[in-house]
Amino acid sequence: MKKQLLICFVFLLFAIQVNAQDKTVTGTVTSKSDGLPLPGVTIRVKGAKQGGLTNASGKFSLSVPQGATAVDISYIGYVMQSVSIPASNVINVSLAEDSQQLDAVVVTALGISRKKNELPFAAQELKAEDITRTRDINLVNSLGGKVAGLDIKRSNAMGGSTNVVIRGAKSISGNNQALFVIDGVPVSNASANTANQQTGRAGYDYGNAASDINPDDVASMTVLKGAAATALYGSRAANGVIIITTKKGAKNSTNITVNSGVTFGKIDKSTFPTYQKEYGQGYSTPATDGVGNPVPTAGFWYRDVFGQGKVMTPQFSSDASYGPKFDPSLLIYQWSSLDPYSPNYQKATPWVAAANGPETFYQTAVTSNQSISIDGGGEKGTFKIGYTRNDEKGVLPNSKITKNLFNFGGSYEVAKNLTVSASANYSKIDGLGRYGTGYSGLNPNQGFRQWWNVGADIAELEEAYNRYQKNVSWNWGDATGTKPIYADNPYFNRYQNVANDTRDHFFGNTAATYKVNDWFNVVGRVSYDGTSDLQEERIAIGSTALPSYARTNGTFAETNFDLLLNFDKNITKDISFKGLLGSNLRRSRLTNINAKTNGGLVVPGLYSLSNSVSPIEAPVELYERRAVDGYFASTTFGYKDLVFLDATIRRDQSTTLPTDKNTFWYPSVAGSFVFSNVLKDLKWLSYGKVRLNYAEVGNDAPPLSVFDTYTKPTAFGSIPMFSISDTKNNNLLKPERTKSIEAGLETAFMNSRFGFDVTLYKTNTIDQITAVPVTTATGYLKLYVNAGEVQNKGVEVSAFLIPVKTRDFSWTMNLNWSRNKSKVLSLYSGVSNVELNALSLSGGVTYNAAVGEPYGVIRGTNFVYNNGQKVVNASGYYAATPSSAEIIGDPNADWMGGIGNTFKYKSVALNFLVDIRKGGDLWSLDQWYGQGTGLYPNTAGTNDLGNPVRNSLATGGGIVLPGVLADGTPNTKRIDVSSSGSSAYGYPNNPPRASTIYDAGYVKLREVSLTYTLPQKFVSKLRAFKGIDVSLLGRNLWIIHKNVPFADPEDGLGSGNVQGYQSGSYPAVRTVGFNVKLRL
Amino acid sequence: MKKLYTILVAAVFLSSCAKNLDEYNVDQKKATVVPAATLFTAAQKSFADVMTSPSVNTNVFRFYVQQWTTTEYLDEPRYNLTARPLPQAFWSAIYKDVLSDLTESKRIINADPLINADVKANELAQIGVMEVLAWSTLVNTFGNIPYSEAMNITNVQPKYDDAATIYSDLLVRLDAALAGFKTTSTGFGTADLLYSSNIASWIKFGNSLKLRLGLILADKDAAKAKTVVEAAATKVFTSAADNARFPYTLSPPNNNPISTNANKGLTTRTDYIAASTLVDKMNALSDPRRAGFFTQVGGSYIGGYVGFTNSYANFSTMAARISAYDFEALLLDYPETEFALAEASARGFAVPGTAEQHYKNAVTASIVYWGGTTAQADVYLARPDVAYTTASTNYKESIGVQKWIALYNRGYESWTEWRRLDFPKLSPPSAATAPAGQTVPAGLSIPVRLIYPINEQTLNGAARAAAAAAIGGDLVTTKLFWDVN
DSSP: OHHHHHHHHHHHHHOOOOOOOSEEEEEEEEETTTOOBOTTOEEEETTSSOEEEOOTTSEEEEEEOTTOOEEEEEOTTBOOEEEEOOTTOEEEEEEOBOTTOTTOEEEOGGGOEEEGGGOSSOEEEEEHHHHHTTOOSSGGGGGTTTSTTEEEEOOSSTTOOOEEEESSOOOSSSOOOOEEEETTEEEOOOOOOOHHHHTTSSEEOOOOGGGOSOGGGEEEEEEEOSHHHHGGGOGGGGGOEEEEEEOOOOTTEEEEEEEEEEEEEEEOGGGSOOOOOSBOSBSOOOSBOTTSOBOSSTTSEEEOSSSSSOEEEOOTTOOSBOSSBOEEEEEEOOGGGGOTTSTTTTOOEEEOOOSSOGGGGOOOEEEEEEEEEEEEEOSSEEEEEEEEEEEEEOSSTTOEEEEEEEEEEEEEEEETTEEEEEEEEEEEEEEESOOEESSSTTSHHHHHHTSOOTTOOHHHHHHHHHHHSOOOOSOBSSTTOSSBSSOOOHHHHHHHSOOEEEEEEEEEEEEEEEEEETTEEEEEEEEEEEEEEEEEEEEOTTSSSOOEEEEEEEEEEEEEEEEEEEEEEESSSSEEEEEEEEEEEEEEEEEEEEEEOEEEESSTTOOSGGGEEEOOOOOEEEEEEEEEEEEEEEEEEEETTTEEEEEEEEEEEETTSOGGGOEEEEEEEEEEEOGGGGOTTOTTEEEEEEEEEEEEEEEOOOTTOSSOOEEOOOOBTTBOOOEEOSEEOOTTOOOEEEEEEEEEEEEEETTTTEEEEEEEEEEEEESOEEEEEOOGGGSOSEEEEEOOEEEEEEEEEEEEEEEEEOSSEEEEEEEEEEEEEEEEEEOSTTOOEEEOOSSOOTTSOEEEEETTSOTTEEEEOOBOEETTEEBBOTTSSBOBOSOTTEEEEOOSOSEEEEEEEEEEETTEEEEEEEEEEEOOEEEEHHHHHHHHTTOSGGGSSBOTTSSBTTSOGGGTOOEEOSSBOTTSOBOOOEEOOSSGGGOSSSSTTOOOGGGGEEEOOEEEEEEEEEEEEOOHHHHTTSTTOSEEEEEEEEEEEEEEEEOSTTSOTTOOSSSSSOOSEESSOOOOEEEEEEEEEEEO | OHHHHHHHHHHHHHSOOGGGOGGGGSOTTSOSSOOHHHHHHHHHHHHHHHHHOOOTTTOOHHHHTTSEEESSOOTTTTTOSSSSOHHHHHHHIIIIIIIHHHHHHHHHHHTOTTSOHHHHHHHHHHHHHHHHHHHHHHHHHHSSEEOTTOSOTTOSSOOEEOHHHHHHHHHHHHHHHHHHOOTTSOSSGGGOTTTTTOHHHHHHHHHHHHHHHHHHTTTTOHHHHHHHHHHHGGGSOOSGGGOEEEOOOSSTTSSOHHHHHHOTTTOOOOOEEEBHHHHHHHHHTTOTTHHHHBOOBTTBOOOBOTTSOOOGGGSOOBOTTTTSTTOOEEEEOHHHHHHHHHHHHHTTOOOSSOHHHHHHHHHHHHHHHTTOOHHHHHHHHHSTTTSHHHHOSSHHHHHHHHHHHHTTTOHHHHHHHHHHHOOSOOOOSOGGGOOTTOOOOSOOOOOSSOOOOTTHHHHSHHHHHHHHHHHTOSSTTOOOTTOOO
16 A cells, blocks of 8 residues: 555646636736735636635736636635726635634534535534644643533543543543544544553553654644534444544645654642651651650651671651651651662661652753645645654653654546545654553552652652662651562662553555546545554563553555545526435454563563463453444535435444344434525624524444353463353344433624533433442352443533724634533433442542432542531541442533634734643542651641641640540540651541542643744845744743642543543643744 | 455455354363362451451451551541441452352352262362361441352342351351361362361361350350350361461462551552550560560651541551561461360359369460460560469459460451450540640441441342341441440
8 A cells, every 4th residue: 555655646646737728817816814824715707617725925827718707716715706807817815714714614523615605514623723733742632612512621641541431421432532533543532451451450551552643744623513513424434523624735736845843841739749848758657666665756667787796777667657756856768778879778877858859850842843844736636745853851760752753645637537645654652761651560650649758859769860770769668678668669660660662653645536427426435544563561670560561563554445436516597405325334343462471580681571481361352343344325415505414324234243233223403594685675684593403313323232251361381271250141132222312502793702502412322331340249240231321411511702802913712611410310220320440449448420410420438517517537537428439529520621822013913822620530649648657748847726637636646636526526636646657638548539539620731822923024035035934932831820729620530431540640731932934 | 346346345254244243252271161170269268367457458457456647637547437448349259259269169169970989078078177267257347148059140139148147157167167077088288278178177167166166156056056156166276387378479468467457568658657555565575575576666666546637757657578579478376276175164054174274275375376485485485574474363354464465466366356355445536635736526436337338228128228227237336246245
């Protein structure tokens, strides 16, 4: 295929030619707003078929018949003009922007372009500039805050996955991610991360493949939110579709765009812990050592460490900060005194808080982005070719991702009625030192946020590591200093326990369009999306964790064969008709093999499967195939640009369902009424449309959920074992179904200075194919069934406002707001709850689909209340409900909104976007453990009596928790909080889990950019250039408001169905940078 | 153009229609048919794993009987059962990993008309004994449990049966299994990791189990206990060679789960130390098993504070043998059986031998198992605070204390015996037991059962609620039906 494309490309380059004709009209087309030339503008002889395009300088030269009198000049996003051909045959025109592009063309399902005013369903489009403005290396992240109803949760881990959910989660346990379609090639956003990673255990977030696209290559993105818009994509589009259309070359032009930018990122300290700095290492401050001998200062070990008599050391093995009070006059043999290579060896040093806290572990991230794209075309063909290189160095030491993206696209008119086209995209992503996530020593934040010694100095740890690359840690297992117990030196971790990964991703298509006549054409298209992944993970000898090497090789390939018959004919003058008959054959195959060493590594530094201490276990193999045949038809009738009616029907046959139930049909109907066209007298009303639609989408089952299989544990020596699978499959499954109804109103007023679009929707997903958990008394953990119904209801509003618009200055606001309410209406018979976390989560909380509740609610123990007051138990601690099945949080936002502002003054444009999320809860394991280990300021300081809270009760310490006793009388019991074991905060005394639930709402200044387009008169002197844009940009600059202490409310476990859980959360990264874009 | 079309059309039709791709749904990498013996092996291993593991996520009974305690993390020695879904893990391990594989193994055997009848009888009897072992463990942990309607995926809301009723049925099943053994034939062969299908050993194992179960009933239904115990007493283990031992190997994942959690070769964690309750008692008795049980600190055996933070280096921990990769796990052993016979005799049941002799046999066998000599055992047994006749006037105390020591590292069985015999006297962590500088919330009590798994509330809510009401509340303090004192 690649060879074929190359031949095609070469052919295109040399095949460009111009035919001479009768007379030649020339001219220049510029934009009215900024005077810049407009390339790619269509110039068409009025009433004839001849036409051409402007080149990159906005110039055109068109041969027209001698008798031609006028030309139509049209361009997407601008008001079309008809201009008479003057005697000079020179036409210079400046086109006015159609401010809100109500007549603009929107790319909808299957790449079909439709006028926005005809659409009977909600579709929101973003232009290239909206996406690339602040140059987020992950295209998907650029959508945040810009589209109503689109819930984007990014990961703060370098290259991490982004959770993209449109109009709420619909599937109880399946994939809820939106589908991405790039130039007709479906690319899944489903997470390929392990179940361990997705449930906050050890793992790495390898990102999702939808981000493997060069943002500079994107022409537009359309978000199709509802089922009516996506029905033509079939079952997998039930979660909405994001259509990405890449740039195309224009005929008779050549453009070269060179883009160069660099950004710098630093962690946002408001999303990182502030530590108490009063008390050092330890869980408590015993006055004696373990065997009853008194210690000179309580809370230290007192041992003969160096054979020179007893000395005081910290309680090395304690990964907590509930130890002795800092005192610079106290000289203690600290962790570095056990390191023979340290200048502190066998030396006591002052007992003080670290001068360089964990925030200094983070470095400045640097991302450079270089791209070049060339596009153009001749009379018969167009092409584009591009290359992008991104180098991203993360905020953690020894982390980087390199992306090389190549893309090519071209089209050629082989014959009068036949156009062929092809596109090819190849990307190679190389990751090194991706961040460990979740509850794992590979994630430095497990230490920094949960189990830390505030006396550990990061600079000292770095020096200690750098001396001999040994795992010299503040957390020795004992006083011999031979091995750390829980926490590795974070530098050892980053430089020795390194993961690396490579993803080769190819996607593209070849297509042919045959125009049978002017109302009927046939399109055939073959598209392919294939990824090949290699992931290697290492734990070095010397680590606290068991040394290991694991590798995963995986491939995914999907091929789609599409055949589309398009009809476009006006039945009468007033009634238009568009029809579509099509078929889609889809074949996909996933393979995966994962192998790891067993029982440790033999030779240090050798990372191969053969370097295993014990023989390795059989690798885990996966092989999943899916074939879906779809046939569909769609019709659109229009009456006088006033009323439009759409109807679609699709039949799918999928191999993942039992053979006798694998065929399913689903319809959609939709209508719109452009009422402004009958209210033309109302001058203030520029535009008005109502729309209404109903759609159903069927869905098949996950592969391999019909027939039962056995799992195979590793043989016991030569005795083989098999075991019943955890999940009982089901050969009676039938398709699941999503039903949605949507109504909308689109308006614009006052010459389109102001307008809004409101959509109401309701989606019910029924007969869900779900592996429901069942009591294990059945002998299984889960059972595949058709069961359950999830409902999502919501409102989406998008609005624009142009408060000021003069020749030189304009201010445009784009607003969006959405509210989605999900509710689980039913589950499997008698089952009232389904845990969404595939594996249990640390901390004893669960994320659930519970009947009658919003999707994803958090369960755990709650406070006990008496008349609204928290009840305190007899010991003086908050009482917890006996049941841990209490609902203590709902991760779904109350509403989300975005406010985008663009100010333009002559050639300077200032943009900023404020992204708002109201409500939604998260549960913080970081606070649960970190407060219990005495890291945070609330565990130290002074009490209501003015004494240090960590003093003993006898010396005036302790606290009285606000609340009441069970009988309603105020609590007056003062509790000792001098040690972790008696702490009133965090895990130790098992307080209600609700104590570390936080409101995850935020207001963020998400994007700021300042772009200066060099004046044309200056640029034109630099003969090589057509335009130069220089921009300064910033992302995530300011969290204006949040409620979660010391963390970014947005950060979670990456993409997946468990949202609103923080464990070892990464801080947000503030990014600033600059970018230069040259057009040649 | 036509050529292109032809290619396109051909490409479309080259791939078959989805309709004809049935094999797409068949997993190419997993078995759909397996030998019955492989499931039996897996069930044995899963049972040994859950009973042996010291993981705080799976098995915390060593803390409950104060053989071990933890260094830093106090949830489990303080009896918290919601910090981690421990009851769920224990319940699932037995239902899902043990009983389901046994049930499936049985189904395959019964469906196979070609197996030799005697072999088939032995295999079914082997499964029968393992099933009774697994079910009795569940009953003795939770009380009422899903039983008659369990192991049936078409009923996802099985009712909970009365514990005493289940117990009676288990004894019937055990008798049926014992009656089914054909000593002239074999069973699962080497797939049986306990006895390589030595049927005579299986009969002893089954009867020793019967003896154990009979005594558990003794305080509740002495008459029935007497019948059961007397029927089994002559056919039980007669030496350590009969022990039901699970032979862990050097190679993970078939290594002893203790090593996974505590061996320096597999983890740096140092969570577990010996508890002062056991160590102090053994020090007082100059118990010769200490070297087999514990490490020394500065030449002494020192136990940590139960339920408080302890510095690892200051205390004794398990001896190296216990955390060895290939340390065997005991599911039922000879000393345990001798203690049972001693108790049966003390209760006046008609069993051969005297209580004192069985007691001596038990203690001696335990000392020998843990690396001591019979001479040491004789010295030990001669101590007035150990000798059966003088250690206590109450057989429950003398046997209870010694059985508690002998059941070291077998937290679950030790916990059951403690609940049953009410000795040794154990105290939960409290202000009175706190070391200087540490505190503990008041009101802890040592669980006498595990609460039902949390997810039963939402997966089988009505049945669980009914069971909770029937047993007197789903609490750790609710005594099981046989725990009458």
